[in-house]
Amino acid sequence: DQQVKQNSPSLSVQEGRISILNCDYTNSMFDYFLWYKKYPAEGPTFLISISSIKDKNEDGRFTVFLNKSAKHLSLHIVPSQPGDSAVYFCAARAGGGADGLTFGKGTHLIIQP
């Protein structure tokens, strides 16, 4: 059973517009959420994270929103740039212990000129 879901396999956005990537989760024990960006033939690169005690975190063009009651988070990229074209993974970690991350399947973001 998938605990982290990214229901859009791909998303196409025009350059300069806002990109919104969505992620849903089912495990109430998740307390830390991350977004990673991945280019082909490279490892995932950490983008931004949010703790479950917050509902928003901003870093430059990237903002992550967390809605705990809906078990939903989203990544906003404003403005979208050609270099943002990549696969974006949503990941979550349960509190305590040394266990790893649970990843979604990823969303391929394509920024069109």
Next chain:
Amino acid sequence: DAGITQSPRYKITETGRQVTLMCHQTWSHSYMFWYRQDLGHGLRLIYYSAAADITDKGEVPDGYVVSRSKTENFPLTLESATRSQTSVYFCASSESTWQGRQPQHFGDGTRLSIL
């Protein structure tokens, strides 16, 4: 240059062979992880380690063995490779601070094909 490196980047082997994937990090991070990425599955945790000589199973550990005799190295061994283990393997590391565990940082992966 500091970072996390995986070797080899590409490997082709046959079923039944033993193969070891290497992971080395220069940050002295306490935690290290192995994931595999398959089409339609995202990344799935195989094994992780909280410190030298401490390892534990993740979501998909069957057919894999790990060891961590030194903080900086975390090799992953397939003792008898099967075709279902054809995948891209990623190693990651992270540190733990008073603020909680920090984001994991990933290597560039090893693409393993088992014929």
